Amino acid sequence: MDFVRQDELPIGSTPASPLVSSPPVLTDLQRRELECVEFFDSPELSHLPTSRRRDVLRELHRTGTYRQTAEEILIGAKLAWRNHARCVGRAHWRTLKLLDARGAVTAAALAEACWEHLRVSTNGGALQSVVTVGPLPREDGQEYRILSPQLIRYAGYLRDDGTILGDPWHVDLTAQVTAMGWKGAGTPFDVLPVLISVPDEPLQYFDVPTDVVLEVDIEHPDYPWFADLGLKWHAVPAVADMDLDIGGIRYPCTPFSGWYVSTEVGARNFSDTDRYNMLPTVAQHLGLDMSTDRTLWKDRALVELNRAVIHSYRKAGVIMVDHHTVAKQFIDHIAREDKAGRTCPTDWSWVNPPMSSSLTPTFHRLYDEPDLDIRPNFVTKAKKGVCPITG
Ligand code: ARG
Numbered sequence: 001m002d003f004v005r006q007d008e009l010p011i012g013s014t015p016a017s018p019l020v021s022s023p024p025v026l027t028d029l030q031r032r033e034l035e036c037v038e039f040f041d042s043p044e045l046s047h048l049p050t051s052r053r054r055d056v057l058r059e060l061h062r063t064g065t066y067r068q069t070a071e072e073i074l075i076g077a078k079l080a081w082r083n084h085a086r087c088v089g090r091a092h093w094r095t096l097k098l099l100d101a102r103g104a105v106t107a108a109a110l111a112e113a114c115w116e117h118l119r120v121s122t123n124g125g126a127l128q129s130v131v132t133v134g135p136l137p138r139e140d141g142q143e144y145r146i147l148s149p150q151l152i153r154y155a156g157y158l159r160d161d162g163t164i165l166g167d168p169w170h171v172d173l174t175a176q177v178t179a180m181g182w183k184g185a186g187t188p189f190d191v192l193p194v195l196i197s198v199p200d201e202p203l204q205y206f207d208v209p210t211d212v213v214l215e216v217d218i219e220h221p222d223y224p225w226f227a228d229l230g231l232k233w234h235a236v237p238a239v240a241d242m243d244l245d246i247g248g249i250r251y252p253c254t255p256f257s258g259w260y261v262s263t264e265v266g267a268r269n270f271s272d273t274d275r276y277n278m279l280p281t282v283a284q285h286l287g288l289d290m291s292t293d294r295t296l297w298k299d300r301a302l303v304e305l306n307r308a309v310i311h312s313y314r315k316a317g318v319i320m321v322d323h324h325t326v327a328k329q330f331i332d333h334i335a336r337e338d339k340a341g342r343t344c345p346t347d348w349s350w351v352n353p354p355m356s357s358s359l360t361p362t363f364h365r366l367y368d369e370p371d372l373d374i375r376p377n378f379v380t381k382a383k384k385g386v387c388p389i390t391g
Helices: 028-040 050-063 070-083 090-095 107-125 168-179 224-229 262-269 279-286 297-316 323-339
Strands: 097-100 130-133 156-158 164-166 194-197 204-206 215-217 232-234 242-246 249-251 377-380
Touching: 028 050, 028 070, 070 090, 070 097, 070 130, 070 242, 070 377, 090 323, 097 107, 107 130, 107 194, 107 204, 156 168, 164 168, 168 194, 215 297, 224 279, 262 297, 279 297
Parallel strands: 097 130
Antiparallel strands: 156 164, 194 204, 215 232, 242 249, 242 377
16 A cells, blocks of 8 residues: 655645545554564464464563574575565575574674585585574664675775775775774785674674685686686675564574576676776777777677676586576466465566566566565665665
């Protein structure tokens, strides 16, 4: 239901009729109780004794929280993945694995849980989908947080002349850990330490052990010069800055990962002008006419760059899916969901690839409206001053 606040109505428009009732405003606890009921009513939990639902609800009502079992968290996390309207990889939602790190209540223990996440998810290149669930906030409200956006991120160094070495997205994080005493090697691909905040300890950073970071050197199947560009990327995209919301409980410290769609690396991380901005370099090596956009030099360089990414991950034995294949898998997933009697709310602009979208079946159709309130779900932390679309 579209809901417009009276004070937001355009000037000159008639206020909504008082006969149109507005949705009831729930307290935070009431909303979480509702989510708890919904969660324990979901068919995926129908094997639990009915007393469990009653007990957790009573506990939630009395104390404002309750302790979920590892099984409940795993099922909730799978449903969160299935519900996430921006994910095109949802076909694999049943395969998710849980690492229960709720007992990791020191920064060092949390860092160790992060490395374990990388070990299990990397799996020598045969990537596994994993979520690690860290501790809930303490009773006094103090939280345990991983402040890095992903477990593996490359540093961005702002040079005196205003240019940036490395990943421009991480200039602020790099400056922050540098001010805390970290020193990178000064290459375009220095793995940043993970920044962790826990109650009763100062903010700390932890160097990611090299043996848990699998990386792929990028080369091209046809052009030997491509390897000399010195590009590489990490195998595992382990998102660390989203909350996991299950049955009225919000876990703020939950890194999760699957595997890359090739375009995330080739068409965004390497190609965006505010990231590694490699298209001009690739186009130059290809000898393309770059005098005008009309020659489509960017588009041609983009294709070759993405071929190189797909080729290199495959050669290295690291799982990655191309945008054509993942789109087909997603369409099959929607059909299976439909058969199971479920809708599949989807954000069109997120599930379509950033290149050649119209060549994929995800482009040529509409979807159930994305529903931001649907739970369980992975939810973005509210960040001040950050664009909600691009992060
Ligand atoms: N787009 C992000 C990156 O390039 C990763 C987001 C998660 N992607 C994924 N395939 N699970 O690092």
